[in-house]
Amino acid sequence: MASPAPKSPEQSEKNRKYDRQLRLWGDHGQASLEGAHVCLINATGLGTEILKSLVLPGIGAFTIVDGKKITDEDIGANFFLDSESISKSRAQVATQMLLELNPDVRGDYVDEGPEQILSNSPDFFNNFAVVVATALPEKAIILLSKKLWELDIPLIICRSLGFVAHIRVQVREHTVIETHPDNENPDLRLDKPFESLKKHMDSINLEEMDLKDHSHLPYSIILYKYLDKWVTEHGDLPKNYKEKQELRESIRSGIRIDEHGIPIDEENFEEAMRAVNTCVSRTTVPSGVMEVLNDDRCINLTAKSSSFWIIAKAIRDFMENEGLGLLPLKGAVPDMTADTEKYIALQQIYHKQAVADAEAVWRRTLQLLRQLGRSSDSISEKDVKLFCRYAGDIHVERGSCIADEYDSKTTNANEIAQSLENPESMMVYYVVLRGVEKFQAEYNSYPGEFDDHVEPDIVKLKSCISKLLGEWGCGPLAKDDYVHEFCRYGGSELHSVSAFLGGLAAQETIKFITNQYKPIHNTFIYDAVTSNSATFAF
Amino acid sequence: MAASISGVFSESLQNAILQCKVLIVGAGGIGCEILKNLVMTGFNDIEIIDLDTIDVSNLNRQFLFHKQHVGKSKAAVAKETALTFNPDVKIVHYHDSITSSDYGLSFFKKFTLVMNALDNRAARNHVNRMCLAADVPLIESGTAGYEGQVELIKKGLSQCYECTPKAAQKTFPGCTIRNTPSEPIHCIVWAKHLFNQLFGEDDPDQDVSPDTADPEAAGKQRVLFQKWDFNVFGVFNEILFFLPDTAAEGALQNESNDKGNVDRVSTRGWAENCDYDAEKLFTKLFHDDIKYLLSMDNLWKKRRPPTPLDWSYLPDGVAGCSKDTMESGLKDQQQWSIAKCGSVFKEAVANLSKALKTCQETSPGDHLVWDKDDQNAMDFVAACANIRAHIFGIPQKTRFDIKSMAGNIIPAIATTNAIIAGVVVLHAFRILEHNLKACRSVYLRLKMNHRNQLLVPEKFVNPPNPKCYVCAPTPQAVLAADTTKMTIKELDETVLKARLNMIAPDVMIDGKGIVVISSEEGETEGNNEKTLEQVGIRDGTVLKVDDFHQNYSLTVTVLQREQPSVKDESPDFLIVADDEDLKPKEDITISEKPSTSNGKVEKVEDDDDIDIVETEISPSTSEADVPKKRKTESPTNNTINKKRKVETNNQHDDDVCIIEDDREVEKVALSVLPAIEEKILTPRKYKSLPDDDCSIVYDGNEDQSTASSPKRSKQLAK
Numbered sequence A: 001m002a003s004p005a006p007k008s009p010e011q012s013e014k015n016r017k018y019d020r021q022l023r024l025w026g027d028h029g030q031a032s033l034e035g036a037h038v039c040l041i042n043a044t045g046l047g048t049e050i051l052k053s054l055v056l057p058g059i060g061a062f063t064i065v066d067g068k069k070i071t072d073e074d075i076g077a078n079f080f081l082d083s084e085s086i087s088k089s090r091a092q093v094a095t096q097m098l099l100e101l102n103p104d105v106r107g108d109y110v111d112e113g114p115e116q117i118l119s120n121s122p123d124f125f126n127n128f129a130v131v132v133a134t135a136l137p138e139k140a141i142i143l144l145s146k147k148l149w150e151l152d153i154p155l156i157i158c159r160s161l162g163f164v165a166h167i168r169v170q171v172r173e174h175t176v177i178e179t180h181p182d183n184e185n186p187d188l189r190l191d192k193p194f195e196s197l198k199k200h201m202d203s204i205n206l207e208e209m210d211l212k213d214h215s216h217l218p219y220s221i222i223l224y225k226y227l228d229k230w231v232t233e234h235g236d237l238p239k240n241y242k243e244k245q246e247l248r249e250s251i252r253s254g255i256r257i258d259e260h261g262i263p264i265d266e267e268n269f270e271e272a273m274r275a276v277n278t279c280v281s282r283t284t285v286p287s288g289v290m291e292v293l294n295d296d297r298c299i300n301l302t303a304k305s306s307s308f309w310i311i312a313k314a315i316r317d318f319m320e321n322e323g324l325g326l327l328p329l330k331g332a333v334p335d336m337t338a339d340t341e342k343y344i345a346l347q348q349i350y351h352k353q354a355v356a357d358a359e360a361v362w363r364r365t366l367q368l369l370r371q372l373g374r375s376s377d378s379i380s381e382k383d384v385k386l387f388c389r390y391a392g393d394i395h396v397e398r399g400s401c402i403a404d405e406y407d408s409k410t411t412n413a414n415e416i417a418q419s420l421e422n423p424e425s426m427m428v429y430y431v432v433l434r435g436v437e438k439f440q441a442e443y444n445s446y447p448g449e450f451d452d453h454v455e456p457d458i459v460k461l462k463s464c465i466s467k468l469l470g471e472w473g474c475g476p477l478a479k480d481d482y483v484h485e486f487c488r489y490g491g492s493e494l495h496s497v498s499a500f501l502g503g504l505a506a507q508e509t510i511k512f513i514t515n516q517y518k519p520i521h522n523t524f525i526y527d528a529v530t531s532n533s534a535t536f537a538f
Numbered sequence B: 001m002a003a004s005i006s007g008v009f010s011e012s013l014q015n016a017i018l019q020c021k022v023l024i025v026g027a028g029g030i031g032c033e034i035l036k037n038l039v040m041t042g043f044n045d046i047e048i049i050d051l052d053t054i055d056v057s058n059l060n061r062q063f064l065f066h067k068q069h070v071g072k073s074k075a076a077v078a079k080e081t082a083l084t085f086n087p088d089v090k091i092v093h094y095h096d097s098i099t100s101s102d103y104g105l106s107f108f109k110k111f112t113l114v115m116n117a118l119d120n121r122a123a124r125n126h127v128n129r130m131c132l133a134a135d136v137p138l139i140e141s142g143t144a145g146y147e148g149q150v151e152l153i154k155k156g157l158s159q160c161y162e163c164t165p166k167a168a169q170k171t172f173p174g175c176t177i178r179n180t181p182s183e184p185i186h187c188i189v190w191a192k193h194l195f196n197q198l199f200g201e202d203d204p205d206q207d208v209s210p211d212t213a214d215p216e217a218a219g220k221q222r223v224l225f226q227k228w229d230f231n232v233f234g235v236f237n238e239i240l241f242f243l244p245d246t247a248a249e250g251a252l253q254n255e256s257n258d259k260g261n262v263d264r265v266s267t268r269g270w271a272e273n274c275d276y277d278a279e280k281l282f283t284k285l286f287h288d289d290i291k292y293l294l295s296m297d298n299l300w301k302k303r304r305p306p307t308p309l310d311w312s313y314l315p316d317g318v319a320g321c322s323k324d325t326m327e328s329g330l331k332d333q334q335q336w337s338i339a340k341c342g343s344v345f346k347e348a349v350a351n352l353s354k355a356l357k358t359c360q361e362t363s364p365g366d367h368l369v370w371d372k373d374d375q376n377a378m379d380f381v382a383a384c385a386n387i388r389a390h391i392f393g394i395p396q397k398t399r400f401d402i403k404s405m406a407g408n409i410i411p412a413i414a415t416t417n418a419i420i421a422g423v424v425v426l427h428a429f430r431i432l433e434h435n436l437k438a439c440r441s442v443y444l445r446l447k448m449n450h451r452n453q454l455l456v457p458e459k460f461v462n463p464p465n466p467k468c469y470v471c472a473p474t475p476q477a478v479l480a481a482d483t484t485k486m487t488i489k490e491l492d493e494t495v496l497k498a499r500l501n502m503i504a505p506d507v508m509i510d511g512k513g514i515v516v517i518s519s520e521e522g523e524t525e526g527n528n529e530k531t532l533e534q535v536g537i538r539d540g541t542v543l544k545v546d547d548f549h550q551n552y553s554l555t556v557t558v559l560q561r562e563q564p565s566v567k568d569e570s571p572d573f574l575i576v577a578d579d580e581d582l583k584p585k586e587d588i589t590i591s592e593k594p595s596t597s598n599g600k601v602e603k604v605e606d607d608d609d610i611d612i613v614e615t616e617i618s619p620s621t622s623e624a625d626v627p628k629k630r631k632t633e634s635p636t637n638n639t640i641n642k643k644r645k646v647e648t649n650n651q652h653d654d655d656v657c658i659i660e661d662d663r664e665v666e667k668v669a670l671s672v673l674p675a676i677e678e679k680i681l682t683p684r685k686y687k688s689l690p691d692d693d694c695s696i697v698y699d700g701n702e703d704q705s706t707a708s709s710p711k712r713s714k715q716l717a718k
């Protein structure tokens, strides 16, 4: 052989173990996951279900905060606890059980309640990637949400109550580079070819090619040629269906014919005609991206700005200068029917330009870092490249502080009132859940928790709910059924509902950690009786 | 634990939970979660069946398994782990295939309900039929990446698994694979076939050597080849005439058999003779065979001719790949040079031949089974596919991508499985409460839909399709095939077993009482090689088909349909529930409910046994039976042409979501198929995955937990 034989690539055990998920979030997503430390407050059945779905895919580390001892009820709700663990520390036993699921994961626990920790060691939460909490009382929710809002750490509050699941996501600002849009159009710049692309395109003469070359030309070149002709004739790109159809017809007319006058099977021309829809449009900067680039956080960087904003600013500067108003080129070329030489030639042109654009953005990033007095290695070139690749679909999520919902001055009372007017709306669950929290705060138990209290609890819960509705300026609930239902649940947790919600909450946690996919905005409620669900934005 | 839910569940539900007996089919990602949920809810009579053993790639989600369990039975370990936490539950496990005749009607009738947690269509079809026959409610579920779905199947009340036609698997003409590949997938399919030829089960349909019967090679217009039996001989003569001395050396003999293969020592035999010498194998496969192909010079008049490779001079540079080269990647995601492919090939051949030898020492005649998670098997296919791609000037792929395509990998994560398994058990409650009407199908989406829903329920339980060829009161189907060509054996294996998923069919000609296929051994073997016509099956013949094991009877009406030309990508036969479906699409009134379009996850396929499967995006019904967009010079018949037109239009739409522009196209689509509307307007993500130019298969579930595939014999020696 011509070269010394390299060894067969080793597939580490880890890569094999995570193969099926790497196909969803990539190795960089996996790296983020493995670098993250999450905190779970309260190792309830739901809490352990959430952590289980984070430990299996290989979260870096977790810490359980839970001051409770294991009871009979925990054993009924938590798969990993057996009757021998009764009266042991719930945090400790859950930590041990979860660590057995994946030897790659580190885990520890604190045998204290969250309120204690908040008052005794206020810095405790500073270094978590995400904090997830279950079965948290009202008071603790308010304290924790304020603290984490201040720290700019995402908080996910979950509740599994009878047949109802509720999740509230709090994030001050969350930036997403890889949103994984449903349909990403190729960034071919046929309408605004960069210099090397134009040169390449112009060097090709369709008419003079022999048949073999003609039918092995990548479709984007064909498209460019006919589009160029179109623009020369019409002065603009084809804009509507009719004009695009005309362009397609003109491409069709370019298909060669054989000696019998029958058009030859030229797949690349067929592809070009099909690509008219996706590839023939004006290359612009999407308005959503423009909004992000014009955000105050982008324009006015500070020493504390995150990499996202610094790179965003670098891209903005790039656009205003060498980018000529456009985002950095993505550089990817879709698969095309073509021979390797021609395809690779084209691929190289896009690739080189994308590299050049990314380098320009990288240089601007370094410049910004210098100006901000930050070390040049605080952002890697790889991060900049990734950003450039997905710049057309970036997203900034801005949420609200949960504590605001507990203050009648700041809560979104209008939204509640309006939703309640619709008898189909699931807002009523939110109202009852808030009533249950209030009930808990006042009576230190769940409504209906004790069999002989169900009837009086219904009355008490109703009065908690009326108080809330009064604060929000809303009329009474149309029906009582929900109040009765929640009292019937008596605060118990159904494992299947917790399993469902556990998966969902873990999914949101992974979105925050990997900076991929847009998170839920920001409240999700599920009724397992009817299979209905809804999201609300507070 | 039932105590803690006493207030939540009605007394009757509590009792039902305690008294019922349930079956979980599949102990993979969803199966493990379901088992846990059932145990935690107080179910105490559970049976679980799975054929598979635990693989490392299961551990990221199948939480009842740990590293020390790799290689053990999934069903056994799932039970064992569940019992360590909850010793009081009664769990019975079977390390077996659910399609085995040990699990007949009386087995299914034992259960109050059955929950499927499968990964392949064959097993799903089978359990579907068994549950219909036993009249036991079935909860069907599946996940693919972030998406998933759960549905109830109950005889007479709901759609069954086979009520809506599923996309058929995509097949490639043999000569494309063997002679004129033009896409990476063609090379990957070839490489998998090569694996089987060298190390696996010998399948004559998977020949990898040049196909001398390729009609195109004769240099005539394809239009002349509609009747290919007539031309085959002509082709042979010409080919033989072309045989160059260089290519005819050694192993290559000049005799062609009727399948168009040049008769010779089998590839396996030849490889054994040269002791799996990597260089010799390489030279034969990537030099001599290519030279032979080059000699069929009519193939290369309009194509770029392949370039034979010389083992001593393999190119060292990394050629471009079709994937974004900027993307940083795993080692697995880097592009290999051809020189590297050569060395990977060498090492894989050495390891695989050793493994083959080892397994044959213990049981002679045994063979390896291709497994995407086996490093050597996967290395071999990746290297061979890329070498062949290079030879034919086709973009190469990374090992990572080839693994997806060759293994039909469905991404799988713990979170989605947890969500879906939760919903499965919530459905089970409704069934136990006899509230079956509340078991609406539920779809979990990757993203919110326009109504801000992540979890989308149907409005009501979808009623059965009255024309379903499985659950209709008297199931009927139409088989359109060439009765002068199709043999009884093909009818049995390709149509009844492979396509219609029967296990042991009996076939009788209606009105004549002649049994043409019997499930009893030795009764009808004499018919095997006869054509349908020879045993008296012609246009209009009605066949009574029975599968006693599945308790399934089907009436099949045969329609004569001329066999498509060899180069045509349309299948050899069509099978539909409704002969209306054979008419041009414009005339079809679809039986599928429009409501199924609100986020339905593609039902998934076997991941091991097939090459590739198309997603269901394009028009349903007989879509798969229509020739692909490919233009043929030969105007076949009007029906086919019309279909093609519509399909081409829809293909435009798959790539786009531009609505205003394509009104016209849409109009066509809408008038044709109401069910397609939403699918067109909401393009599905798999169409736009950057790296799946050959639709990766999305099936309901896992990639591994095959509680079914009866063919599976032996895992590779690890």
Ligand SMILES: [Zn+2]
Pocket: B159, B160, B161, B162, B163, B164, B464, B465, B468, B469, B470, B471, B472
């Ligand atoms: Zn059916």
